[in-house]
Amino acid sequence: MPTTLTRLLSLLAIGACALATFACVPALERPTSKPIGYYDARHFLARTGFGPTAAEVRRYAVLSREEAVAELLRDARASARSSPLTRPPAWATETGALRLPRGESAPPEERQAFRQEQIRNGLELRAWWLSEMLASPSALTERMTLFWHNHFVSSQQKVRFARLMYAQNATFREHALGNFGTLLRAAAKDPAMLIYLDSAQNRKGQPNENFAREVMELFTLGEGSYTENDVKEAARAFTGWSLNRDTGHYQFRPGLHDNGIKTVFARSGHFDGDAVLDLLLARPETAEHLTRKLWREFLSEEPETHEVKRIAQLFRSSNYDIETALRGLLLSDAFWSAGNRGVLIKSPVELVVGALRQLSIDPGPALPLALVSAGMGQNLFSPPNVKGWPGGEAWINTHTLLARKQFLDRLVRADAVPAVWLGTFPGTTSAEQMQAAQALLLPLPPSSRTNLGAGEIPDAMTFVRATLLDPAYQLK
Amino acid sequence: MDRRAFLKSSAAIAASGLEARFGFAAAPPGADYRRLLILVELKGGNDGLNTLVPYSDAAYYALRPKIGIGRDHVVQLSDHAGLHPALAPLVDLWKERRLAVLQGIGYPQPNFSHFRSIEIWETASKSNEYSRDGWLTRAFTAQPPPRAFAADGVIVGSSELGPLAGGGTRAVALVDTEQFLRRARLANALSEARSKAVTHILEVEANIARAAAQLASHHAFQTQFPSGSFGSAISTACQVIANPAGVAAVRMTLTGFDTHVNQPGTHARLLAELANGILALKSALEELGKWNDTLVLTYAEFGRRPRENLSNGTDHGAASVHFALGGRVAGGFYGSAPDLTRLTADGNPPSALDFRSVYATVLEHWWNVDSRATLGGRFAPVPFLTA
Numbered sequence: 128m129p130t131t132l133t134r135l136l137s138l139l140a141i142g143a144c145a146l147a148t149f150a151c152v153p154a155l156e157r158p159t160s161k162p163i164g165y166y167d168a169r170h171f172l173a174r175t176g177f178g179p180t181a182a183e184v185r186r187y188a189v190l191s192r193e194e195a196v197a198e199l200l201r202d203a204r205a206s207a208r209s210s211p212l213t214r215p216p217a218w219a220t221e222t223g224a225l226r227l228p229r230g231e232s233a234p235p236e237e238r239q240a241f242r243q244e245q246i247r248n249g250l251e252l253r254a255w256w257l258s259e260m261l262a263s264p265s266a267l268t269e270r271m272t273l274f275w276h277n278h279f280v281s282s283q284q285k286v287r288f289a290r291l292m293y294a295q296n297a298t299f300r301e302h303a304l305g306n307f308g309t310l311l312r313a314a315a316k317d318p319a320m321l322i323y324l325d326s327a328q329n330r331k332g333q334p335n336e337n338f339a340r341e342v343m344e345l346f347t348l349g350e351g352s353y354t355e356n357d358v359k360e361a362a363r364a365f366t367g368w369s370l371n372r373d374t375g376h377y378q379f380r381p382g383l384h385d386n387g388i389k390t391v392f393a394r395s396g397h398f399d400g401d402a403v404l405d406l407l408l409a410r411p412e413t414a415e416h417l418t419r420k421l422w423r424e425f426l427s428e429e430p431e432t433h434e435v436k437r438i439a440q441l442f443r444s445s446n447y448d449i450e451t452a453l454r455g456l457l458l459s460d461a462f463w464s465a466g467n468r469g470v471l472i473k474s475p476v477e478l479v480v481g482a483l484r485q486l487s488i489d490p491g492p493a494l495p496l497a498l499v500s501a502g503m504g505q506n507l508f509s510p511p512n513v514k515g516w517p518g519g520e521a522w523i524n525t526h527t528l529l530a531r532k533q534f535l536d537r538l539v540r541a542d543a544v545p546a547v548w549l550g551t552f553p554g555t556t557s558a559e560q561m562q563a564a565q566a567l568l569l570p571l572p573p574s575s576r577t578n579l580g581a582g583e584i585p586d587a588m589t590f591v592r593a594t595l596l597d598p599a600y601q602l603k
Numbered sequence: 604m605d606r607r608a609f610l611k612s613s614a615a616i617a618a619s620g621l622e623a624r625f626g627f628a629a630a631p632p633g634a635d636y637r638r639l640l641i642l643v644e645l646k647g648g649n650d651g652l653n654t655l656v657p658y659s660d661a662a663y664y665a666l667r668p669k670i671g672i673g674r675d676h677v678v679q680l681s682d683h684a685g686l687h688p689a690l691a692p693l694v695d696l697w698k699e700r701r702l703a704v705l706q707g708i709g710y711p712q713p714n715f716s717h718f719r720s721i722e723i724w725e726t727a728s729k730s731n732e733y734s735r736d737g738w739l740t741r742a743f744t745a746q747p748p749p750r751a752f753a754a755d756g757v758i759v760g761s762s763e764l765g766p767l768a769g770g771g772t773r774a775v776a777l778v779d780t781e782q783f784l785r786r787a788r789l790a791n792a793l794s795e796a797r798s799k800a801v802t803h804i805l806e807v808e809a810n811i812a813r814a815a816a817q818l819a820s821h822h823a824f825q826t827q828f829p830s831g832s833f834g835s836a837i838s839t840a841c842q843v844i845a846n847p848a849g850v851a852a853v854r855m856t857l858t859g860f861d862t863h864v865n866q867p868g869t870h871a872r873l874l875a876e877l878a879n880g881i882l883a884l885k886s887a888l889e890e891l892g893k894w895n896d897t898l899v900l901t902y903a904e905f906g907r908r909p910r911e912n913l914s915n916g917t918d919h920g921a922a923s924v925h926f927a928l929g930g931r932v933a934g935g936f937y938g939s940a941p942d943l944t945r946l947t948a949d950g951n952p953p954s955a956l957d958f959r960s961v962y963a964t965v966l967e968h969w970w971n972v973d974s975r976a977t978l979g980g981r982f983a984p985v986p987f988l989t990a
Binding site: 232233234235238239282284285428469470471472511512513514517519520521523524525526527528529532533571574598599601602 | 716717718719722733735758764768769770774775776777783786787798799800801803804805807808810811814863864865913914915916
């Protein structure tokens with residue numbers, strides 16, 4: 128790396144800290160009714176969306192915390208309940224029978240053709256979602272849809288029918304900020320989920336515990352809050368839940384259902400699957416598990432036990448209103464505390480979509496972006512396993528970090544964007560504009576070693592490139 | 604300052620800082636990571652029954668009327684088992700008794716999902732146990748390889764860290780060294796940590812810088828490496844191994860074994876790629892004088908079901924056959940051949956040898972480190988290594 132860059136970054140870091148524009152200087156306590164200002168607005172939007180633009184940050188800067196949260200949730204609510212802006216591929220909304228070449232008896236050509244069609248559709252689907260993320264007026268809706276995709280995991284690798292993955296995405300979107308109980312019931316009977324967690328193999332007399340185990344461990348209670356026997360008994364309750372391949376919809380098959388008495392969480396009865404979901408929603412661990420997971424998504428890697436309990440209580444008393452949980456988290460002191468700035472690592476999708484949005488770069492076709500994200504370890508609609516993408520530090524290894532940097536490097540080199548973009552920032556000198564731009568792009572001062580010494584002001588491309596390649600740009 | 608010199612100096616600075624900060628412990632006197640482990644993943648699930656063919660077993664031909672390999676075609680190793688003809692290049696290795704054939708390797712309650720089953724293998728978990736860290740990560744965390752090594756482990760040709768997943772080890776994933784070096788210019792190791800997340804990124808950057816400074820040995824091999832992606836992965840791996848700085852483990856991947864449809868042609872091509880790749884690897888290691896300090900092990904998520912399907916292929920199975928080879932391998936058969944007349948309800952032979960026993964052999968007998976904590980229990984090593 129040219130030494131001028133190192134010097135430049137140091138210079139900017141020093142300048143930024145001197146102006147108290149960065150989170151390295153503890154934020155002053157301010158009454159919550161006061162406007163949050165530029166830097167808190169940046170933090171708020173970076174955490175709840177993709178990379179914010181300067182205009183978005185300015186819009187929120189004049190609001191109080193309560194107003195900012197209310198505004199964000201209002202936008203998300205409106206967006207989640209309307210159709211996506213980006214038109215989905217035509218096949219995505221087809222109805223009717225799921226055409227699967229019948230098992231192993233189908234001719235090889237037919238199986239091959241089916242496989243290729245689903246691969247093609249899967250690629251279109253990835254491109255569609257990325258386009259929607261780029262276009263959506265509510266980044267939070269997309270973030271929450273992605274959150275639920277990573278919570279109620281299904282993968283096209285196993286489900287195969289891209290159409291079912293689209294339908295599942297629509298369900299997550301519809302309930303993204305709605306009611307968790309409703310979402311849980313919808314996700315449990317979602318056709319892609321029925322395939323992904325082997326509900327078809329779960330029959331009276333030959334239970335398959337896959338769904339019963341995951342619904343407890345991952346979807347509601349969390350590890351350690353149930354016994355093996357609870358899983359076994361719950362699996363019996365879920366027997367008979369299946370997919371009708373002629374309609375492509377959920378169907379209950381009474382003949383396959385075990386109607387006997389089951390004992391789950393020390394309660395006995397002729398439970399069916401819905402009754403078990405009710406039992407899961409009645410347990411306090413469910414709200415805490417979800418609150419902890421949302422904390423990791425939006426606040427930090429280290430949930431504070433006391434605060435989690437408090438917010439989970441709000442969540443539970445609201446009968447699982449997801450907005451209530453989010454409001455609780457976003458208005459908590461921990462969300463705004465200086466110590467929690469820049470402590471989360473952006474997911475590949477956040478990095479890709481965020482960089483394009485932030486730098487106002489015309490993304491062109493979305494498929495290459497979806498593939499870039501997959502190369503960084505996040506292949507939409509194909510999480511690695513039922514636990515989803517582990518996230519956090521696991522996003523970054525030697526290969527994925529270089530893939531991230533290569534993407535950012537190419538982005539800046541691609542055209543004359545940096546100069547024009549930089550020109551939109553306030554400031555009378557280019558050094559001032561650079562400071563303003565860096566304050567938008569980085570949650571922390573640049574990480575480069577602070578060598579003292581004067582450096583010349585670089586050109587726009589050199590500056591933007593250095594800022595994007597700084598480790599701090601990987602953070603939110 | 605030219606790039607190489609810069610990378611070197613930045614790596615050195617970053618490395619010294621990191622060691623002070625994270626205090627990599629030196630390996631205990633017993634551990635010997637100068638012995639190299641090379642893992643070869645046969646991705647998709649290799650068909651063990653057509654790899655090592657039980658050519659004297661009528662049940663085999665009954666289960667595989669179309670895709671079975673005729674006894675006239677197999678490369679006979681014993682009076683009942685022989686290699687797929689595409690593996691003929693390995694027969695000299697067998698005669699030198701440097702090829703161990705590990706039969707019936709699997710685990711109880713097999714899972715038939717590619718993703719879940721490879722995770723079980725790579726994290727050395729039980730079928731119903733989820734672990735985030737790879738088995739090599741756990742081993743290297745407990746007993747780190749020497750800090751002078753270029754990296755603890757190198758993943759060639761894939762970004763999935765597999766057995767090296769999780770934090771705490773110096774794992775480098777690279778497709779080819781030249782590309783890695785080109786991209787490594789984008790990493791900036793001259794930095795100071797400010798949060799845990801930044802620390803992690805800087806640690807990865809330091810690993811990149813150190814590896815970039817050390818990995819490309821530009822060794823001129825006499826060996827001709829096969830063409831194709833597996834051949835170039837082997838060539839890349841050999842450049843890494845040729846570096847005097849050292850590395851404890853290398854993982855590479857040969858993809859395409861998920862042979863549900865029209866298996867015979869595909870499988871023959873893949874096995875030929877494997878056999879020729881292994882020969883090139885052996886030849887290159889001999890050039891480097893490292894053949895006697897290298898153990899090559901194949902692995903995969905599962906084998907294929909014994910009964911062929913109606914598409915001239917095979918579906919996901921369970922226990923399978925794998926190879927161990929190297930200058931200190933005691934050649935021969937280990938484990939036991941599947942009894943094809945006694946298949947389980949899902950149509951597979953039960954496993955005869957737990958894959959974690961193979962890992963225990965590597966940990967205890969190859970590297971001389973503890974295996975119990977890494978594998979979550981005691982697994983008896985398999986005596987496929989000479990003293």
